[in-house]
Amino acid sequence: LRRQLVECRYDIDRLAPHFLSIYQSLIPPSEEKAKQKQLLLSLERLVNMQWPKARLHLYGSCANSFGVSNSDIDICLAIDDDGDLSKNDILLKLADILQSDNLQNVQALTHARVPIVKLMDPGTGISCDICINNLLAVVNTKLLRDYAQIDDRLRQLAFIVKHWAKSRHVNETYRGTLSSYAYVIMCIHFLQQRKPAILPCLQQMKATYSITVDEMECAFFDQVEMLHNFGAQNNESIARLLWAFFHYWAYCHDYTNDVISIRTGSIISKRAKDWTRRIGNDRHLICIEDPFETEHDLGRVVDKYSIKILREEFERAANILQFDPNPSVTLFEPY
Ligand code: GTP
Ligand code: MG
Numbered sequence: 001l002r003r004q005l006v007e008c009r010y011d012i013d014r015l016a017p018h019f020l021s022i023y024q025s026l027i028p029p030s031e032e033k034a035k036q037k038q039l040l041l042s043l044e045r046l047v048n049m050q051w052p053k054a055r056l057h058l059y060g061s062c063a064n065s066f067g068v069s070n071s072d073i074d075i076c077l078a079i080d081d082d083g084d085l086s087k088n089d090i091l092l093k094l095a096d097i098l099q100s101d102n103l104q105n106v107q108a109l110t111h112a113r114v115p116i117v118k119l120m121d122p123g124t125g126i127s128c129d130i131c132i133n134n135l136l137a138v139v140n141t142k143l144l145r146d147y148a149q150i151d152d153r154l155r156q157l158a159f160i161v162k163h164w165a166k167s168r169h170v171n172e173t174y175r176g177t178l179s180s181y182a183y184v185i186m187c188i189h190f191l192q193q194r195k196p197a198i199l200p201c202l203q204q205m206k207a208t209y210s211i212t213v214d215e216m217e218c219a220f221f222d223q224v225e226m227l228h229n230f231g232a233q234n235n236e237s238i239a240r241l242l243w244a245f246f247h248y249w250a251y252c253h254d255y256t257n258d259v260i261s262i263r264t265g266s267i268i269s270k271r272a273k274d275w276t277r278r279i280g281n282d283r284h285l286i287c288i289e290d291p292f293e294t295e296h297d298l299g300r301v302v303d304k305y306s307i308k309i310l311r312e313e314f315e316r317a318a319n320i321l322q323f324d325p326n327p328s329v330t331l332f333e334p335y
Contacts, residue, residue, distance in 0.1 A: 008240065008243045008244070008247070008321070008322060009243075009321075009322055009323070012237070012239050012240050012243055012321070013237045013239055013240060014239075015239035015327060016237040016239040016240075018239075018328035019156070019160055019238050019239050019242060019328060020156065020238060022159075022163065022328060022332075023156045023159050023160060023238070026069065026159050026163060027068075027069070027159075028067060028068065028069040028070070028071075032069060032070075035124045035126065036058070036062055036073055036126060038124070039073075039121050039123075039124055039126055039128070040056055040058060040073075043056055043075070043098070043128075043130075044056045046097055046098065046101055047077065047094070050093070051079055053079075053080065054077060054078065054079040055077075055078045055079075056075050056076070056077055056078075056130075057075070057076045057078060057135075057138045058073060058075060058076075058141075059074050059075070059076050059134070059137045059138045059140075059141040060074030060137070060141060060181075061074070061180060062074060063141050063145065064141045064142075064144040064145045064148070064184070065144070065145050065148040065149075065155060066144065066148065066155065066158050066159065066162065066180070066184050068159065068162070068163070072126070072127040072128060072129060073126060073127075073128045073129075074128070074129055074131070074137075075128050075129070075130045075131070076130070076131055076132070076133070076134045076135065076137060076138050077090075077130055077131070077132050077133070078133060078135060078138075079132065079133060087115065087132050087133070088110045088115065090132050091108045091110055091115055091116075091117055091132060092110070094108070094130065094132075095107070095108040095117045098117065098119055102122065102123075103119045103120065103121055103122070104119065104120045104121075104122050105118065105119060105120045105127075106118070106119045114131050114134065115131065115132070116129045116130055116131045117129070117130045118130075135211075135214075136213050136214065136216070136292060136293065139211060139213055139218045139292065140181075140290075140291060140292060142209075142222070143202065143203075143218075143291060143292075144184055144188075146202060146220075146224045147188050147199060147202065149224045149225070150199055150200070150224050150227045150228070150230055150231070151191070151198050151199060151230065151231040153191065153198060153231070153236075153238055153241060154187060154191055154198070154199060156238045157187045157190075157191070157241055157242060157245060158183065158184045158187040160238070160242055161183050161186075161242075161245065162180055162183055162184075163332060164317060164331055164332060165177075165178070165183055167332040167333070167334055167335070168313050168332075168334075168335045169335045170309065170310055171183070173301045175306065176301055176302055176303045176305065176306030176309075177301070177302070177306050177309065177310060178286075178288075178298070178299065178301070178302070178310070179298065179301075181298065182288050182298040182299065185260075185262055185288055185290075185291070185298060186245075186260065186288060188262045189260040189261070189262050189288075190241075190244075190245050190248060191231075191241075192262060192265045192266075194234055194236065194241075194244075195234075196231075196233040196234045197230075197231070197234070198230070198231035198234050198236075198241075199230065199231065200221075200227060200230055200265070201263075201264065201265025202220040202221045202222070202224075203219070203220045203221075203262070203263045203264075203265075204264065204265055205221035206221055207219035207220055207221060208220075208221050208222050208223050209221070209222035213292075216292060218292050239321075242321060243318065243321040243322065246314050246315075246317040246318035246321060247318045247321075247322075249311075249314040250311065250314040250317070250318040250319075251315075251318065253286075255285065255286060255307075255311075256270075257269055257270055258270065259273055259275060259287035259288070259289050259297075260287065260288055260289065261289040262289075262291050263289060263291045263292075263294065268289070270284060270287055273287075273294075275287055275297060282297060282300045283300070283302065283303060283304070284297055284299065284300070285299065285302045285303070285304065285307040286299035286302050286307060286310065317331060
């Protein structure tokens with residue numbers, strides 16, 4: 001286990017305004033949110049002509065409050081299967097319905113890992129992906145959104161980390177690096193671990209929200225307006241937290257033994273989860289437990305090549321924040 005650079009530069013907090021202005025520039029304007037809502041309503045109206053009881057839910061970055069400007073939107077169609085139609089039939093039927101309206105590039109991707117209908121709304125220029133009955137994604141979207149309301153520093157940190165990951169091409173699951181969802185979970189875990197803690201562990205508190213999805217109970221404390229002062233004892237700036245985040249993943253995380261878990265608010269051991277060996281395509285080279293699907297390692301996409309790239313990028317970022325005279329530029333230099 002390599003531990004280096006434990007003290008960060010003396011003037012780190014002076015960088016906070018630079019990072020805050022980058023964060024501000026990434027926040028989507030409120031008109032964009034309004035347009036997304038509008039599109040969702042008009043799609044729901046179309047869908048209801050065929051299936052009156054079906055509902056559309058936003059999930060992913062357009063609804064978890066970690067979305068930057070001009071992202072595509074993710075929609076989940078919640079529909080009771082009455083046994084007559086398979087998921088694929090529903091998808092094809094949905095594509096048919098949408099095709100007949102004034103929408104462009106309507107495509108049903110029935111063979112994708114998560115089958116979807118893709119489309120573009122020419123009125124707003126917004127592209128969307130619609131999946132069927134993926135309610136777990138709707139629930140984990142709510143969990144992330146609730147965490148974001150507790151302390152502003154989570155949203156600031158996650159926006160900057162996502163922006164860094166996209167600039168450095170380490171946010172590409174098809175090439176073995178991590179999803180945006182995984183990065184947000186890493187940020188939540190990190191803020192739960194600060195001393196004093198900046199975020200609580202909502203799944204260890206008294207549940208005020210509970211729903212059963214695919215026979216799995218998803219329960220957590222969601223009255224987050226009561227937690228607005230939770231992180232007040234900790235006054236670390238966004239610049240210091242950003243450095244400490246990369247420093248943790250570069251030099252302090254124990255890749256051989258540890259699993260990060262926002263469900264428990266702690267680190268758990270790979271041995272306890274039986275994640276010590278490669279099974280099929282699950283290599284467990286960086287272990288990030290999904291908060292609800294606990295058998296699911298969000299780092300499963302990482303292979304022996306991409307783990308090296310990832311760790312080099314964490315080190316690069318930590319070193320830039322430590323030594324570079326102009327880190328708010330160098331950090332995001334395109335790869
Ligand atoms: P950007 O589109 O990159 O801005 O981010 P995003 O938040 O939309 O992220 P992403 O495309 O990674 O995932 C979209 C949503 O799908 C997430 O918010 C989750 O709700 C869900 N999701 C993505 N990956 C996983 C996964 O591996 N497991 C589970 N359970 N849900 C996932
Ligand atoms: Mg998305």
